[in-house]
Amino acid sequence: MEQVPSILGDVTALALGACVGSFAVTVAYRLPRDISIAAPRSFCESCERPIPWWANIPIFSYLASRGRCVICGAPIRARHPAGELALALTALYLYVNFPLGGAVSRFIFVTALLIASLVDYDWRLIPNLITFPGVPVGFALAALFMPEVGWKSSLIGIAAGGGVLFVTGYVYQLIRSKEGVGLGDVFLLAMVGAFLGWQGVLFTLFFGALLGSFGGLAVGLFGTPTGPPELPPGMRESPAAAPASAMASAAGGADTAAAAAIDAEPPDSAATENKEHALLATAVPFGPFLSLAAGFYALFQPQLTGWYLSR
Numbered sequence: 469m470e471q472v473p474s475i476l477g478d479v480t481a482l483a484l485g486a487c488v489g490s491f492a493v494t495v496a497y498r499l500p501r502d503i504s505i506a507a508p509r510s511f512c513e514s515c516e517r518p519i520p521w522w523a524n525i526p527i528f529s530y531l532a533s534r535g536r537c538v539i540c541g542a543p544i545r546a547r548h549p550a551g552e553l554a555l556a557l558t559a560l561y562l563y564v565n566f567p568l569g570g571a572v573s574r575f576i577f578v579t580a581l582l583i584a585s586l587v588d589y590d591w592r593l594i595p596n597l598i599t600f601p602g603v604p605v606g607f608a609l610a611a612l613f614m615p616e617v618g619w620k621s622s623l624i625g626i627a628a629g630g631g632v633l634f635v636t637g638y639v640y641q642l643i644r645s646k647e648g649v650g651l652g653d654v655f656l657l658a659m660v661g662a663f664l665g666w667q668g669v670l671f672t673l674f675f676g677a678l679l680g681s682f683g684g685l686a687v688g689l690f691g692t693p694t695g696p697p698e699l700p701p702g703m704r705e706s707p708a709a710a711p712a713s714a715m716a717s718a719a720g721g722a723d724t725a726a727a728a729a730i731d732a733e734p735p736d737s738a739a740t741e742n743k744e745h746a747l748l749a750t751a752v753p754f755g756p757f758l759s760l761a762a763g764f765y766a767l768f769q770p771q772l773t774g775w776y777l778s779r
């Protein structure tokens with residue numbers, strides 16, 4: 469495949485990446501709301517009317533409509549063009565730098581990370597619907613198409629990724645009798661191990677925690693960047709509790725209790741408790757930071773391991 473250095477392949481990778489990016493942002497919106505991914509075609513998140521096909525071309529439509537819905541004029545969230553652009557560039561980079569099988573495998577992984585991150589950012593939950601299948605799929609792809617990882621490292625990675633965080637969370641809970649690490653993060657890291665092997669898990673844990681502590685510091689200094697999750701119209705009257713419990717069945721992540729506790733308690737009675745909680749526990753969604761580190765490793769594994777080995 470690399471023997472055909474035609475612009476056609478590059479453009480195809482860019483276009484496919486952009487389309488998958490558009491799909492990923494849509495999935496991240498629909499999954500926690502229990503909206504089918506297949507059934508209703510793309511609709512505006514404000515007026516909920518279907519978007520005409522000509523206004524649904526990744527990136528270009530956003531630019532042409534200046535980031536507004538062509539029907540109701542409501543602003544379209546920047547994550548739509550950002551997600552499309554990010555996955556378009558990721559697809560091109562992987563296509564150019566990896567054999568096709570490895571490129572597709574890594575692209576699937578990065579797409580799963582993007583969906584998990586968006587859901588975690590909005591809801592402080594990581595959907596098991598992404599991470600559960602991600603483990604066997606990652607193992608198969610690592611064994612078949614990613615010789616830099618291989619089945620052995622993948623298997624150890626699953627155990628290490630799932631195990632390390634699970635034990636950390638358990639110990640933390642024993643000491644502080646609070647949930648420090650959500651189960652969602654445990655399954656996310658098991659998926660990381662499946663795709664990237666145990667070396668990838670170590671990298672992700674170290675740099676994810678580093679990024680996360682910067683993020684936690686920023687939250688501590690400047691306040692929470694994300695308010696409570698955006699609620700679908702029907703749920704706006706009863707904040708936090710309703711969507712959190714509805715989500716528990718869909719996603720099963722353990723951040724729910726912590727997030728619900730923070731959102732539901734009146735600010736005056738639990739101010740100090742919350743302040744402590746905000747810095748130590750899951751007020752900062754950890755998934756996006758882990759995902760950032762894991763995605764970086766997926767893209768630059770050859771350079772990173774080469775650099776490491778040359779020392």
Ligand SMILES: [Zn+2]
Binds near residue numbers: 512517537538539540
């Ligand atoms: Zn609209």
